[in-house]
Amino acid sequence: RRAEFVAMRDLPSVTTDGQRVELMVNAGLREDAQALDLVGADGIGLFRTEFQFLVSATLPQREKQQRLYKDVLDAAGDRPVIFRTVDIGGDKALPYMQRDGDDELEDNPAMGWRALRLALDRDGLMKVQARALLEASAGKVLNIMFPMVSEPWEYEEARALVEHQREWLHAQKKKLPIAVRYGAMLEVPALAEVLDILLPRVDFLSIGTNDLTQFLFAADRAHPKLAERYDWLSIAILRFLDRVVRACQAHQVPVGVCGEMGGRTLEAMALIGLGIRRLSITPASVGPVKAMIRAIDAAEVGAVMHDLLRDGR
Numbered sequence: 001r002r003a004e005f006v007a008m009r010d011l012p013s014v015t016t017d018g019q020r021v022e023l024m025v026n027a028g029l030r031e032d033a034q035a036l037d038l039v040g041a042d043g044i045g046l047f048r049t050e051f052q053f054l055v056s057a058t059l060p061q062r063e064k065q066q067r068l069y070k071d072v073l074d075a076a077g078d079r080p081v082i083f084r085t086v087d088i089g090g091d092k093a094l095p096y097m098q099r100d101g102d103d104e105l106e107d108n109p110a111m112g113w114r115a116l117r118l119a120l121d122r123d124g125l126m127k128v129q130a131r132a133l134l135e136a137s138a139g140k141v142l143n144i145m146f147p148m149v150s151e152p153w154e155y156e157e158a159r160a161l162v163e164h165q166r167e168w169l170h171a172q173k174k175k176l177p178i179a180v181r182y183g184a185m186l187e188v189p190a191l192a193e194v195l196d197i198l199l200p201r202v203d204f205l206s207i208g209t210n211d212l213t214q215f216l217f218a219a220d221r222a223h224p225k226l227a228e229r230y231d232w233l234s235i236a237i238l239r240f241l242d243r244v245v246r247a248c249q250a251h252q253v254p255v256g257v258c259g260e261m262g263g264r265t266l267e268a269m270a271l272i273g274l275g276i277r278r279l280s281i282t283p284a285s286v287g288p289v290k291a292m293i294r295a296i297d298a299a300e301v302g303a304v305m306h307d308l309l310r311d312g313r
């Protein structure tokens with residue numbers, strides 16, 4: 001099978017009825033960018049910028065961040081890279097970061113002071129990262145998305161912060177990106193209830209199914225006893241995703257899935273049946289998922305999904 005996947009590297013990711021499905025990869029290290037060519041992916045759909053912070057002994061300075069982002073963009077060439085701003089805090093605590101005097105461990109770190117919540121409170125961190133991303137993307141398109149958005153104002157505030165840095169750089173006569181596209185990650189279920197408010201303000205939406213399913217089922221994503229208990233193909237998740245995809249279609253906002261769900265062939269097929277046309281997955285899954293895509297009729301799968309969601313079985 002491996003030889004088959006390698007041979008498929010340069011073949012298009014298109015269903016038998018002509019539906020193109022963008023296959024991107026999840027990455028976090030400089031080396032990951034090389035996987036793009038190796039597996040024949042369309043870009044990096046999720047670059048987890050916190051990796052650099054987690055492996056550093058001290059807070060990475062702006063120049064160091066900027067160098068990493070530029071190297072990744074250079075390796076990607078014409079292909080898009082979606083940078084996610086830091087998802088730290090909670091269980092990904094940084095030893096070199098003070099936590100406002102109260103260092104007690106959180107009882108529920110996954111639901112705690114993490115990701116965008118922390119970044120908006122500690123906006124110095126976010127400003128530095130925004131500048132590093134903007135400068136690294138000079139002359140290119142910068143795709144930037146924010147993790148754990150729970151309410152539209154958080155997204156707005158994060159976007160305004162980046163825009164402010166862009167204006168500042170402009171005033172300094174620095175070379176800027178030719179465009180900045182802003183996205184929100186949908187991983188907190190509450191956000192799905194306010195998509196009518198959020199979607200007119202974003203350029204794209206990315207569904208993080210790892211955190212989303214943990215919060216939908218109230219089941220710790222790292223708990224070994226729960227790992228196999230709830231199914232990504234459960235009606236609850238599929239109906240939830242169906243509503244999100246429809247809302248995005250109604251607002252003409254591109255939507256993708258960047259959680260592990262999209263890297264499993266059956267689950268990826270279900271997502272295509274729901275209308276998803278962009279998956280960002282682990283590089284090793286690109287071959288198998290592309291083989292599946294090239295073998296299915298998207299309209300047929302869509303019809304099956306429609307019946308399944310209506311009947312619930």
Ligand code: PEP
Binds near residue numbers: 046087212
């Ligand atoms: C997710 O939550 O689905 C996601 C893609 O982000 P992470 O796995 O980094 O939390």
Ligand code: MG
Binds near residue numbers: 147210
């Ligand atoms: Mg997440």
